[in-house]
Amino acid sequence: MNNVIARNVSDKDACGQVAKSCGACGSCSRPTRTPKSEGDKNTPVTTTVNKSMQRSDLDQPASRDVVNRLFDLMRTMQSRGVPYSSWYGQTDAWPSAWEHINRGEDYRPHPGNPDELRIPWFLLWEIAWLTAHTPMKPGSRVLDMGGAGSLFSCYLASLGHEVHTIDLNPTLCTLVERQAKAMKWDLHPQVMDMTRLDYPADHFDHVFSVCVFEHLPVSGRVACNGELRRILKPGGTTGFTFDYANPQSFGRIDTPADVHRQFVEPSGLEVRGNAEFNDNGERYLETPSTFGFGRFTRWAARLHAFSTGSVVRSRALSGRTRYTFGALLMRKPDNRAR
Secondary structure (H helix, E strand, O other): OOOOOOOOOOHHHHHOOOOHHHOOOOOOOOOOOOOOOOOOOOOOOOOOOOEEOOHHHHHOHHHHHHHHHHHHHHHHHHHOOOOOEOOOOOOOOOOOHHHHHHOOOOOOOOOOOOOOOOOOHHHHHHHHHHHHOOOOOOOOEEEEEOOOOEHHHHHHHHOOOEEEEEEOOHHHHHHHHHHHHHHOOOEEEEEOOOOOOOOOOOOEEEEEEEOOHHHOOHHHHHHHHHHHHHHEEEEEEEEEEEEEOOOEOOOOOOOHHHHHHHHHHHHOOEEOOOOOOEOOOOOOEEOHHHOOOOHHHHHHHHHHHHHHOOEOHHHHHHOOOEEEEEEEEEEOOOHHHO
16 A cells, blocks of 8 residues: 555544544535535535536535545554455455556546555545535444445444445455454444345434445346335435446446436435436546557457447447446435424
């Protein structure tokens, strides 16, 4: 890992005690305004929260606050020899060439990132966007689906929340046990299929998932979202990120209508913020299976992807193979308050 010297932070702040400045407010001050952020409780944030990713989102005060906290946490875990998984869900010290290609030819590192090799700015955006736009009371019970061992789960636990994380990979669940013991976090792993959520009703204050849904078939996405209303407490929230406009054949989240059909409709939850997903047109990531060095190898890769059907054929031939991430925030209605 790349150890970068930066501003000092106490172990108490970095490893999990809830700071008074975290800004967790627990409720939204106005129904027409996006909930105040965890990182900047005094500054209103944009109402367009259900959207595709933009690098400039990280310049918002609430996002910058979360990113700074993430950097502090990463340095603390590195200094204690406690690993976390990469944006690919791996614990290897060095990423594969596939991962680097996936970042795109014009990828630019985020300034000050102490682990740029494994945590690109895309993942910083996902974590910052979800947490900055989700009001969370101290000690909330949180579920992170498919994120065992991830920096996101570690960040939530470092804020003092009771974090439950599920994954199909038992090795990552073992890593979570190591993290919880070393950092003294309230962090609980379980091997579980996110399409079969084995939890009681009204159990969680918040449910998150960071770029996992696209790896499920559409039927699995619908099944998982269909369980959310049951396991969430009244007034509980969800926050998801996912591949958006990924041309690979498994993607199939390409339009605002797809987002509504695969997430909102089966969940029965209310959308927080803007009702319709906003696609800003920015595309940052490259599809590795269609990448090549030079015109000849690139066309050869596209033809192979076309012939195997691994990429939507029209996009393979046209060369429109870049994609992005998207975020969606929802809430379970609290009928008790009415």
